[in-house]
Amino acid sequence: MNAPFYQLGPPEQFRRVGTLARLALAHYNLGNVEVAPLNYGANATYRVTRLRDHERFVLRVHTPQRPTAQIRSELTWLDALYADGFTVPRAISSDEGERIITATVPEVPERRDCTLLAWVEGKVTRRLRTPELLRRIGTHIARLHVHSVRFRVPSNFARPRWDPDSLLDDPTWRVGWESLNSTQLNVFLQVADRFRTTALHLGAGDEQFGLIHGDFTFDNLLLYRGDVRLIDFDDCGFGYFLYDIATLLDRIEWRDDYWTLRRALLEGYSEERELPREHEALLDLFLLARWAFLGVAFLSAPAYSPGGAYSDRFLTIVVPKMRKYLRSL
Numbered sequence: 001m002n003a004p005f006y007q008l009g010p011p012e013q014f015r016r017v018g019t020l021a022r023l024a025l026a027h028y029n030l031g032n033v034e035v036a037p038l039n040y041g042a043n044a045t046y047r048v049t050r051l052r053d054h055e056r057f058v059l060r061v062h063t064p065q066r067p068t069a070q071i072r073s074e075l076t077w078l079d080a081l082y083a084d085g086f087t088v089p090r091a092i093s094s095d096e097g098e099r100i101i102t103a104t105v106p107e108v109p110e111r112r113d114c115t116l117l118a119w120v121e122g123k124v125t126r127r128l129r130t131p132e133l134l135r136r137i138g139t140h141i142a143r144l145h146v147h148s149v150r151f152r153v154p155s156n157f158a159r160p161r162w163d164p165d166s167l168l169d170d171p172t173w174r175v176g177w178e179s180l181n182s183t184q185l186n187v188f189l190q191v192a193d194r195f196r197t198t199a200l201h202l203g204a205g206d207e208q209f210g211l212i213h214g215d216f217t218f219d220n221l222l223l224y225r226g227d228v229r230l231i232d233f234d235d236c237g238f239g240y241f242l243y244d245i246a247t248l249l250d251r252i253e254w255r256d257d258y259w260t261l262r263r264a265l266l267e268g269y270s271e272e273r274e275l276p277r278e279h280e281a282l283l284d285l286f287l288l289a290r291w292a293f294l295g296v297a298f299l300s301a302p303a304y305s306p307g308g309a310y311s312d313r314f315l316t317i318v319v320p321k322m323r324k325y326l327r328s329l
Helices: 003-007 010-025 068-083 131-150 164-169 171-179 182-202 241-252 258-272 283-300 306-328
Strands: 033-040 044-050 056-061 101-103 112-118 209-212 221-224 227-230 237-240
Touching (some): 010 033, 010 044, 010 101, 010 112, 068 131, 131 209, 164 182, 182 283, 241 258, 283 306
Antiparallel strands (some): 033 044, 101 112, 209 237
């Protein structure tokens, strides 16, 4: 039964992982619950509603590629952020006092780590891309980076690094690099070379490099009564603060009002944390590094996955942009 799993389409895989998710939920004293699928990507996520009081939670069934130690460290950082006043998802302990439950079912080939998180109230900001919103988001990102500079990393803390080696040269993305055609490869290599040189010049001091969210898309930024809230820390790791900003620029770069929104974002950021002009000038390069990373990641993903299915279209859009930006750097 194990072998066919990765030959199935995403809906059927998601359904089978749902069987494992319900098994993991049995470790929590929630009573009767309603389980609704949310998203199936690297992780499978489900909205869990406790029927007696309608309190909601998020159950994550983690990809087997994510080591347990990294999941545990993510939860440790979320605890620290919560203690520092951030509204973020927090882990719920099982009846046995465990925050990570490992479950297995015949329908899914590997053992999977599962975490249950408190639900964060708020609305996704898909249609509210205004300068005022970007200013508030910029301020919130800066506060996260200020926290990161102060955060004392425990000795057993394990999270990925988002630096030139891991973003572009990690063996995980080898299939992606090998899938690029000659024109695409030439552009990606130029980005990799410039990114590596710039990172070497910047160094990895506390003011430039630390724990970052790693995936500031609008799906992970919620609005609640005027407050900006962050969710989905699955990609958090050690990286350049500029890369965190660039992940959000990626989501607005295509808009006609991009420069207005970008200026508002950086103004908001500067209200809480200084962004030197020489660092601001590097943001275009970090945007290219984000695109290069997404490109090889999408190409390295299975064809049936959302990223794998999107890879050709993504490259068609971003490679001409990358060439244009490279000429102006």
